[in-house]
Amino acid sequence: MxxxxxxxxxxxxxxxxxxxxxxxxxxxxxxxxxxxxxxxxxxxxxxxxxxxxxxxxxxxxxxxxxxxxxxxxxxxxxxxxxxxxxxxxxxxxxxxxxxxxxxxxxxxxxxxxxxxxxxxxxxxxxxxxxxxxxxxxxxxxxxxxxxxxxxxxxxxxxxxxxxxxxxxxxxxxxxVDGVFTADPRVVKKARKIDWIAFEDMLELAASGSKVLLHRCVEYARRYNIPIHVRSSFSGLRGTWVSNEPQGDQQVEHAIISGVAHDVSEAKVTVVGVPDKPGEAAAIFRTIANSEINIDMVVQNVSAATTALTDISFTLPKTDGAKAIDALEKAKSAIGFESLRYDDQIGKISLVGAGMKTNPGVTASFFEALSDAGVNIELISTSEIRISVVTRADDVNEAVRAVHTAFGLDSDSDEAVVYGGTGR
Amino acid sequence: MxxxxxxxxxxxxxxxxxxxxxxxxxxxxxxxxxxxxxxxxxxxxxxxxxxxxxxxxxxxxxxxxxxxxxxxxxxxxxxxxxxxxxxxxxxxxxxxxxxxxxxxxxxxxxxxxxxxxxxxxxxxxxxxxxxxxxxxxxxxxxxxxxxxxxxxxxxxxxxxxxxxxxxxxxxxxxxVDGVFTADPRVVKKARKIDWIAFEDMLELAASGSKVLLHRCVEYARRYNIPIHVRSSFSGLRGTWVSNEPQGDQQVEHAIISGVAHDVSEAKVTVVGVPDKPGEAAAIFRTIANSEINIDMVVQNVSAATTALTDISFTLPKTDGAKAIDALEKAKSAIGFESLRYDDQIGKISLVGAGMKTNPGVTASFFEALSDAGVNIELISTSEIRISVVTRADDVNEAVRAVHTAFGLDSDSDEAVVYGGTGR
Missing domain, CATH: 3.40.1160.10 (Acetylglutamate kinase-like)
Known part of the structure; x- marks a missing residue:
């Protein structure tokens, strides 16, 4: 021992x-x-x-x-x-x-x-x-x-x-009893995950899952320390987070680990940016100098007739005012037309190492959202994650639809207590 | 500065x-x-x-x-x-x-x-x-x-x-505004002391005054650090405690610095102790082994016919049960007849370096108590202090009588806020 x-x-x-x-x-x-x-x-x-x-x-x-x-x-x-x-x-x-x-x-x-x-x-x-x-x-x-x-x-x-x-x-x-395939407050049929790889856990944490923070998982991965997330109330076995499953840790060969969502972000759109080298750099240097961390970035294809483009990015709502202020001050130096700010957005992310080798995942994800009548505003992907931005009002419905579409629903319809993790 | x-x-x-x-x-x-x-x-x-x-x-x-x-x-x-x-x-x-x-x-x-x-x-x-x-x-x-x-x-x-x-x-x-000639909650006409010597302050602290603790005054005296006790509410000048008065610190050439009282003690009487060497030592070794600090000790004159005597001492009420327990266990070894325990006592102390050179102080003190109808149960003195034990019910009246008898009453009848000093 x-x-x-x-x-x-x-x-x-x-x-x-x-x-x-x-x-x-x-x-x-x-x-x-x-x-x-x-x-x-x-x-x-x-x-x-x-x-x-x-x-x-x-x-x-x-x-x-x-x-x-x-x-x-x-x-x-x-x-x-x-x-x-x-x-x-x-x-x-x-x-x-x-x-x-x-x-x-x-x-x-x-x-x-x-x-x-x-x-x-x-x-x-x-x-x-x-x-x-x-x-x-x-x-x-x-x-x-x-x-x-x-x-x-x-x-x-x-x-x-x-x-x-x-x-x-x-x-x-x-x-809570561990890490779930989605937030159980939103998805009643969310399942507790028995084992999850550091890699997937990092993406879930970065995408809005609050059970473990990104920094903590990163540290554990660097030093290869297995984490066991579990409830201090129930005493049940919880979720193991490690490099490789050990002993009787169930790996369900799932393509998808879980669905995360986040409604704490806002979207800033810089409208009418001259479509030439150095413009994006100027915008994001301005943001970085204000010590704001941004999340997703999307640049629209520029219309050939105007040689102007739009750049959108997401950031924590709490940094919204600071970002707008910094950009307004740099407006003439950067040379864009106007700013739009939208804090009624939500982000839904699908995470799973299995998607590397399953080309159909992205299509299934978009189909599920479409079937649920959810409009997609921004898309961003990594090797093992797809994230979309939608209206904040659509987030819960979107999470449930995706959770069901990827076969993550549990058979039972159990009530689960869920809360913050303190600090 | x-x-x-x-x-x-x-x-x-x-x-x-x-x-x-x-x-x-x-x-x-x-x-x-x-x-x-x-x-x-x-x-x-x-x-x-x-x-x-x-x-x-x-x-x-x-x-x-x-x-x-x-x-x-x-x-x-x-x-x-x-x-x-x-x-x-x-x-x-x-x-x-x-x-x-x-x-x-x-x-x-x-x-x-x-x-x-x-x-x-x-x-x-x-x-x-x-x-x-x-x-x-x-x-x-x-x-x-x-x-x-x-x-x-x-x-x-x-x-x-x-x-x-x-x-x-x-x-x-x-x-509170400083150190007073008596507890202002008991004596309405108590006066704030402008300056007091370490020596007198030590005796007051040992006798029940709670404004400064004994250990703190002892430390200040050892390193000769003047203390200024004052109110954080009023901002008024308070009481200076030092070796010698400085500058405009008023010294009223008072014989008496103040009257302190203490109702936190109890009295233990060991009855029927054989009047021979080593008996008192045995009793107080028993008490000391229980880590109890005693205050006053009085041994009655033994009656020639019995060769037995009584020994009384005072100690914090909080240690009363422990002391009785320890003495009962040692009863046969020490050889006394019985124990009496009394927690309805109070102690009144008169403190002042002036009493060294004023032989009438003790007599005046006892006269004041007698005039107030207060019975004295125990007496203990040091060079600059006289303490008596009385019934607890008599303490307030006794303090007022002594305070008046020694001319300590102020002319005004001011209300003073008084409380604990925290820790």
Whole structure:
């Protein structure tokens, strides 16, 4: 029996009862002969409450101090969890990100892990302890300041520790039973996926699936750490994410892993762009300089008569105003005619490594959308993904139609609890 | 203009409004040309809420993890305070006890400061920042674990930092206007003391005055750091505590500094103790082995006919059951007849260096009590203090009578807000 890293999200430790339930699960893993390292998020709404407080005190919470504030949440949950474990007769020690050796860069509020030096964790394990580590936080290499890792940061902490400690598996406990073939809130017949390749999981995460964040899966793939996503409530076997299926992990030789959707994006269309070299570059340099990440990009074929073309791209709605502002300021320099902004769009993505060798997938996808009466506005593809942009109102119907068309519906019509994964 | 250390208790930073008010006060000190180091407690009831959570999770919260939990409170308040200061246009950085170099022993929940290495604070100050430091916490020298200093710990943090940084003064901001000649909740005519010597302040603190804790005053005296106790609400000049009065600090050549009282103690009487050498030692070794601190001790004159005596002592009510239990177990070994336990007692103490040279003080004290119809049960004295134990019901009346008898009453009959000082 080797070392396991378990991560519990905020909803799993939302109150004293939740903490005691999680403590029992951790002790069970220890009793089964594992060395156990636990990464824990802040309790329930703690982080939101701290953000509220910060906004009451200052309209623009500052980076370094904001991180200092937010990390109090994990300090509370990890100490309580260690106490609950001791109360079950097992030894536990809690460690801040800094104490656990989570070394980051100095970008406050969204720091990146650059090294993990888990010497104190090793010692605690060697002495027979369960080690509890604060998720979402680290310490900056140069200034020794407390940093936070941004959204989904606790998952990344867990995978990074699993890599540094050479763990057998990184278990991500959440409030859903695993990764599903579609969002179960939208598709009642969505099925839990037994095993999925890193590659497909990365595309699902990038396409709007919220169970695991892209950065966390990327880290796991780089260090080849299998992830087991499962519910802290049910105790059922969840979804394994790895390079290759192991043992009895079912691989259904599915062409398609799942359908993801995303309604958090908006579309910007730059109208009347001179169709000559350097124009697209000028537009996207302007966007990049505003530190906005764009997603899909489509350039229309230019009409021969005008020598003008349109360029559309999608971006997070939260960056919409910033992008419009930046482009308006650069309007004369770039030389386009006008801008259009549309935040009533949705994106549906079909993901599956099988589509590499199944040329009919794209056609079937478009047929399913057409049969459901859904109009396609933009198309973008990678080797193992097809994404389309539609009206936001059409998204749920489109997801259900595609899910059925690709034979992903389960036989049962079970109700599934679904929620966020905390951070 | 030199360096000042300011300490703000939990009631001063109980909510966002309080934090903003305190931030303004800090910025004022900075504008006046001072280098400013601020020690802050947890917001209002935060600590009690964390203790509640801990008790829900585990009936016996463990030392190391309990400290990890409690220190989250200061992390929140200090980060918010730094944000509020930045919002006023000044630079501030917050530091945990560990980051501020507060090194302690390893006795969790009541650690003692053994060294202060404020290198990061010095750097922050040299760069023009206001430094905010978490009170009540440190890091253990041997294990690098987070520790807490116990009740009143933030005051001690402030004085220790003031000593290490060679501050001009340590300002303790609280919710009262200073140190009073008696508890203003009991004595309406209590007067604020303008200046008081360390020596007298130590006796008052030991006798039940709660404005400053004994340990903090002791530390200030050892390193000769003047303390200025004042209100964070009124901004009025408060009470200076130092070796010698400075400048315009009024010394009224008072014989008596003040009257303190304490109703948190109980009295244990060991009845029928053989009057021979070693008996008292056996009793108090038994108590000491239970880690109970006793206060007053009185042995009655033994009656010649029986060769038996009674020994009474006082101790915190919270340790009463433990003491009785320990003595009962040792009954046959020690050889006393019976135990009496009385938790309806109160202690009144008169403190003042002037009594060394004024032989009439003791007589006047007893006369005042007698005139008020208060019966004395135990008496204990030091060079600059007289304490008596009475019925708990008589304490308030006794304090008022003594306060008047020694001419301490103020002329005005002002209402004063009085409360705890946080931690």
């Amino acid at each position: 080797g070392l396991v890293v378990q991560k519990y999200g905020g909803s799993s430790v939302a109150d004293a009862e939740g903490i005691k339930r999680v403590a029992k699960r951790i002790v069970d893993a220890k009793k089964n002969g594992h060395q156990v390292v636990v990464v824990v998020s802040a309790m329930g709404d703690t982080t939101d409450e701290l953000i509220d407080l910060a906004e009451q005190v200052s309209p623009i919470p500052a980076g370094r101090e904001f991180d200092m504030l937010l990390t109090a949440g994990e300090r509370i949950s990890m100490a309580l969890l260690a106490m609950a474990i001791k109360n079950l007769g097992h030894e536990a020690q809690s460690f801040t990100g800094s104490q656990a050796g989570v070394i980051t860069d100095s970008v406050h509020n969204k720091a990146r892990i650059i090294d993990v030096t888990p010497g104190r964790i090793r010692t605690a394990l060697d002495e027979g302890n369960i080690a509890i580590v604060a998720g979402f936080q680290g310490v900056s290499q140069d200034k020794k300041d407390i940093t936070t890792l941004g959204r989904g940061g606790s998952d990344t902490t867990a995978v990074a520790l699993a890599a540094a400690l050479d763990a057998e598996v990184c278990e991500i406990y959440t409030d | 030199g360096l000042v250390v300011q300490k703000y208790g939990g009631s001063s930073v109980a909510d966002a409004e309080g934090i903003k008010r305190v931030a303004k006060r800090i910025v004022d000190a900075k504008k006046n040309g001072h280098q400013v180091v601020v020690v802050v407690s947890a917001m209002g009831d935060t600590t009690d809420e964390l203790i509640d959570l801990a008790e829900q999770v585990s009936p016996i919260p463990a030392g190391r993890e309990f400290d990890m939990l409690l220190t989250a409170g200061e992390r929140i308040s200090m980060a918010l305070l730094a944000m509020a200061i930045k919002n006023l246009g000044h630079e501030a950085q917050s530091f945990t006890g560990s980051q501020a170099g507060v090194i302690t022993d390893s006795v969790h929940n009541k650690a003692r400061i053994i060294d202060v290495t404020p290198g990061r604070i010095r750097t922050a100050l040299d760069e023009g920042n206001i430094a905010i430091v978490a009170g009540f916490q440190g890091v253990s020298q041997d294990k690098k674990d987070i520790t807490t200093l116990g009740r009143g710990g933030s005051d001690t943090t402030a004085v220790a930092l003031a000593a290490a940084l060679d501050a001009e003064v340590c300002e303790i901001y609280t919710d």
